[in-house]
Amino acid sequence: MSVIAAPSIKEAPKATGIGGSRPRRHYATHLILIVLAAMWLLPLGWSVYTALRPIASTNQYGYFSLAGPYNFDNFIAAWNQGGFSKYFLNSALITVPSVLLTLFFSSLMAFAVSRVNWKFNITLLILFTAGNLLPPQVLAAPLFQMFKHLNLPYWFSDSGTLLNTYISVIAVDTAFQIGFCTFVLSNYMKALSSDLTEAALVDGAGIWRQYWSIIMPLCRPAFAALGTLEVIFIYNDFFWPLLFIQSGDRLPVTTAINNLQGVFLSNYNLLAAGATITVIPTLVIYLVLQRQFVAGLTLGASKG
Template sequence: MSPLPTDTTTAGSAPPGPAAPAKAPPGRRRRPRPGRLGLHAFLMTVSLAFLAPLALAVYASLRPYDETSEHGYFSLPRSLSFDYYRQAFTDSGMTKYFVNSLIIAVPGALLALFLASFVAFAVARLRLPGSILLLMLFTAGNLLPQQVIVTPLYVLFNRIPLPYWMSDSMTMFDSYWAVILVHVGFQIGFCVFVLANFMRTLPQEILEAAIVDGAGVWTQYWRITLPLCRPALAALGTLQFTWMYNDFLWALVFISDGDKLPITSALNNLRGQFFTDYNLLAAGSVIVALPTLLVFLLLQRHFIAGLTLGSSKG
């Protein structure tokens, strides 16, 4: 008689559960979905469309104008050189124009961020009565077309006196102050809108703890709130510097002295009366764009962090 099979499970132990599903091999990746492939293809197409004019300008600036006029801009090059860059930098006197642009763009961007952070802190963190109306008022200022107030500002700046050490013309007109003031006035609304919405996402418990420790309003603003807004300030600072640096309208209207004009006006010195070498003009345009590219590369990490704020929770 064969022995009965013995049960190897001990008393009180749970019966074995179902077998775990087998894991996929570590080297195998999930196949991308068609929707994601289409999104990547669309983004690559848009990126190439935006980069194509810049690439064409760089390509044209390295070729002689006679060669492109004979064979076209989309032909293969016979020779490449950096002679146009040297000629564009020396013929247009870009050094002083670079300095003029920095005198306008750097203080203008810093002043716009500084004043906007004041208003944004009051609107978002102090819970003042009418704060929403104030935020709407600053935001609505961006909807006003800038060109409609060129004439009133021109008349106004000619009537505002300034001491000689601030302006050679003894008025606001024909001075850097006029251009900086206009830039700050038009850009502060956008900065207030962005900073106020970012400050609303900060935990209110941080300020409450600071108030319990005896922190005043200035300490709450300068030592607690502003350090937390560093990504947003970096992103806004990059945009503000780029917009003020690339501006041509306001400097052309409010500055009459050619030695005070910004870098964008230097490109006009490369245009001849009867003939324009567009390859030389392309080289000058690339040189003008280098400072904004440098600012973006230096603040790239903070700029991307500022753009992705609020994209995820936790």
Template sequence: MAVMWLIPLLWAVYTSLRPKADTDRYGYFSIAGRFDLGNYFAAWNQGGFAGYFLNSTLVTIPTVLLTLFFASMMAFAVSRFSWRFNTTLLIMFTAGNLLPPQVLAAPVFELFKLTQLPYSISDSGTLLNQLFGVVAINTAFQIGFCTFVLSNYMKALPLELSEAARVDGAGVWRQYIGVVMPLTRPALAALGTLEVIFIYNDYFWPLVLIQSGDRLPITTAINNLQGQFLSNYNLLAAGAVIIVIPTLVIYLALQRQFVAGLTLGANKG
């Protein structure tokens, strides 16, 4: 399975390092010809990747931080305290994951169009064509999944920790910030890695809610490398490799915490 997953990526890297003239002459399945980074420089300049990377950064980082913050508070409330509606709220948040985003595309678009904002905040006067609008809708759709995962993680933490904190006079916020959140770092790292990948690769909501081409995320930059009558697949492969690099860096940086978060509860003792 690992080989099957790696073959397309390795093939894209291999193709991106070959000039188009060599693949036209020798074929894509040959090893003849030279290898260089020319396609990468051409893709970066032709695709305008710098601006698109900035747009993706302005959407991904706030969305991940807000999602983890709100989801952790919700998970803390439904997992560490027994009150009347905690299970009901958890079911509602979890059920939101069952609704496909495409079903809500039309009503969300109308809602954003009819929401009036001062021009000092939004140059369109509405939520449309604004990066913070994409941040808001992605945060809303991702909170349910993160709440479900974090609540299960927090339920595995001993309740005696919270009880001891209460005996020492710690309030709810102190228990949340000083006791529970430090212990959920592996889960937050795992979710953060997944959320970065989800949000960074999201193509649907920016395409629906952003109308200016210079505000679209990096996932749309590959279209700038398409020719009108002919496609340079070596150039497209280089662009695809450039786009995937940030997610690989995030995963490698948080790999240890990611695995620890996924294996919680795999064994007892």
């Protein structure tokens, strides 16, 4: 009786990459990303850890110890002593108008240099981009003198000038951020198909209708990414508010930590709690807009 041999089961071919080669494993890239993430998260984690410890525990055991109780007393004391509720409102009065005006004006300029064919579009884009190469501190003295000698009615400004007003800080923040946003938005708008605006032009849509009804809705991912960055940039700005605003009750939250400084010694646990409180709004905004932020950065990276 003959025995029929069972067919041999061949081993499944291993997954290969392009051209039959094995997929490349980016161990070095992952290692670099892990190291960079640790470098960014370590100071924040150390600040939170220090803020959760009473000053008595760190004085007794040292800052590089794990002993002692953990509570939120430093956060409560920093909030009450630093007056963060008032300073957060001041920061909102500066940040929100600055971001909205920056995105609006930069979108207008980006549309003009990317979607409209005229003689000076490249020249203006270069000028707007070159403005970011100038250090802001170089213009500190001229801007201060200009705002100081610009007379305004006292019902508009209690100082009679643009100094000690939110308008001065909003104007300067907007002016210095427009160049960067124009550069990013112009590149984003160039990637959009020209058939969209050509079809709208055939249907009788004017320039403003093309900008507002066609291009602006398509730029939402870019606006989300830029809006997140601009909130972080302007919210964390310390230089311009401190230069133009003299009244302590109008300063933004970045200056509230000064209220936690002692005359003869400093409670670094209290300062760490205050610094952590100031970081919370930017973290919340980034977490809420994280998906739109990543989409705005990666959209248009590949074509086809």
